[in-house]
Amino acid sequence: MSTSSNQDPHPFELHSSRIAGDDRGRFDVEWSHRLLTTRDALDPSNPVLTGLLPEGDGPARLLAVVDRGLVEARPELPAQIEHWAESNPAAVRLVGDVVTVNGGEQSKQDFEVFEQTTRAINDGGICRKSFVLVVGGGAVLDAVGYAAASAHRGVRLIRMPSTTLGQADAGVGVKNGINAYGKKNFLGVFSPPWAVVNDTRLLTSLCDRHWRSGLSESVKVALLKDPAFFDLLCSTATQLRRRDLDVMEQVVHRTALLHMNHIVEGGDAFELEIARPLDFGHWSAHKLEQMSGFELAHGEAVAIGLSIDLAYGAMMGLVPEPVLRRTRRCLRDMGFTLSHAVLADHETLLEGLREFREHLGGRLTITLVREAGDPVDLHEIDLVVMRRAIEAIQQAGVNESSRAG
Numbered sequence: 001m002s003t004s005s006n007q008d009p010h011p012f013e014l015h016s017s018r019i020a021g022d023d024r025g026r027f028d029v030e031w032s033h034r035l036l037t038t039r040d041a042l043d044p045s046n047p048v049l050t051g052l053l054p055e056g057d058g059p060a061r062l063l064a065v066v067d068r069g070l071v072e073a074r075p076e077l078p079a080q081i082e083h084w085a086e087s088n089p090a091a092v093r094l095v096g097d098v099v100t101v102n103g104g105e106q107s108k109q110d111f112e113v114f115e116q117t118t119r120a121i122n123d124g125g126i127c128r129k130s131f132v133l134v135v136g137g138g139a140v141l142d143a144v145g146y147a148a149a150s151a152h153r154g155v156r157l158i159r160m161p162s163t164t165l166g167q168a169d170a171g172v173g174v175k176n177g178i179n180a181y182g183k184k185n186f187l188g189v190f191s192p193p194w195a196v197v198n199d200t201r202l203l204t205s206l207c208d209r210h211w212r213s214g215l216s217e218s219v220k221v222a223l224l225k226d227p228a229f230f231d232l233l234c235s236t237a238t239q240l241r242r243r244d245l246d247v248m249e250q251v252v253h254r255t256a257l258l259h260m261n262h263i264v265e266g267g268d269a270f271e272l273e274i275a276r277p278l279d280f281g282h283w284s285a286h287k288l289e290q291m292s293g294f295e296l297a298h299g300e301a302v303a304i305g306l307s308i309d310l311a312y313g314a315m316m317g318l319v320p321e322p323v324l325r326r327t328r329r330c331l332r333d334m335g336f337t338l339s340h341a342v343l344a345d346h347e348t349l350l351e352g353l354r355e356f357r358e359h360l361g362g363r364l365t366i367t368l369v370r371e372a373g374d375p376v377d378l379h380e381i382d383l384v385v386m387r388r389a390i391e392a393i394q395q396a397g398v399n400e401s402s403r404a405g
Ligand SMILES: NC(=O)c1ccc[n+]([C@@H]2O[C@H](COP(=O)([O-])OP(=O)(O)OC[C@H]3O[C@@H](n4cnc5c(N)ncnc54)[C@H](O)[C@@H]3O)[C@@H](O)[C@H]2O)c1
Pocket: 067, 068, 069, 070, 073, 102, 103, 104, 105, 108, 136, 137, 138, 139, 140, 142, 162, 163, 164, 165, 166, 169, 170, 171, 172, 173, 174, 175, 176, 202, 203, 204, 205, 206, 207, 210, 213, 297, 298, 299
């Protein structure tokens, strides 16, 4: 409504003491989140992938982007994707050649994968009703997801994660992004995928390190939300290390569901509030990855990060010693090494706390657990004690390696 009068020559000029209008509205956007677990998704007779494509408008146009590291381990993969599409002509039409992009953290370190993907989306005429299928590790999912969420302000993305960490965590997340200015995930968007297809057969070509890597996220989420699952992890840790696919499938599925339920039911899918309880162990993990020049995989860094936060909790009298010991034993039985040379640089590592606060925006929140299933949020960290906790984890690592040597 205008507040002008005949005496006022500039009716729309706003003065600090006079606001011409304050109009508000509210809207909600509904998203659905789908997770399908299968084996051999690209077998032409497997209905899981084609079942995700809408019927009625002719075959869905689909661009496939795959992780180079995965293709090196499975050179037949691009041909399998082509064969799957050719065998289902009523459901899908592949656009252009299968695009192979750099795998691993390198895919997030610059704009190369982002550009390759947006260019292929452009060249292939992929529109908002078409699909991008990405097959790869968590890093490639993040970078290609960012490209897909940016092109046309968002094209439909089907994620097919190919690592344990990807299937258990990154794949069902709603975050996409790349690293920039020396910081993990500095550029990115929240955007849920059209669907996530966990083909657990893909995991069999992983090296031992990446086979195990996602299991630290299982320990993390079990400690936060599911004590019975924590017991299961402790009792199957050695089977998992010995690469039992049936046990891994169960563990990956339960972990993915816990992550997914947190997003769907937690009431804060896009992390607009302060606490992000699934970041247990992560303030140091992100910094450790970076300090090691990404020699430490994300899951390996999370295993160390969980140990540091629990050791801090124990020193502060919050976490009973047996909880710390049992967690460390479970992680070690899975095959994790719970230390790294970069831990010696305490001061750089502690900068991770400041960076974490900045990334959250506002108040620092560090979540750890008193017992499995009993999380607690800390907003103040005693740096003297945290330094001692880092030293203790570092020293335990030195002792373990001298025993092993
Ligand atoms: N978006 C999210 O919510 C979210 C959550 C957790 C982690 N992440 C991100 O995920 C990334 C880590 O992902 P990751 O642990 O999957 O590692 P990764 O993506 O770095 O992959 C590890 C290595 O395995 C190779 N590879 C992938 N699949 C393979 C297969 N089946 N066989 C053989 N080799 C294969 C890759 O080429 C790479 O060299 C980090 O960048 C992390 O920040 C994102």
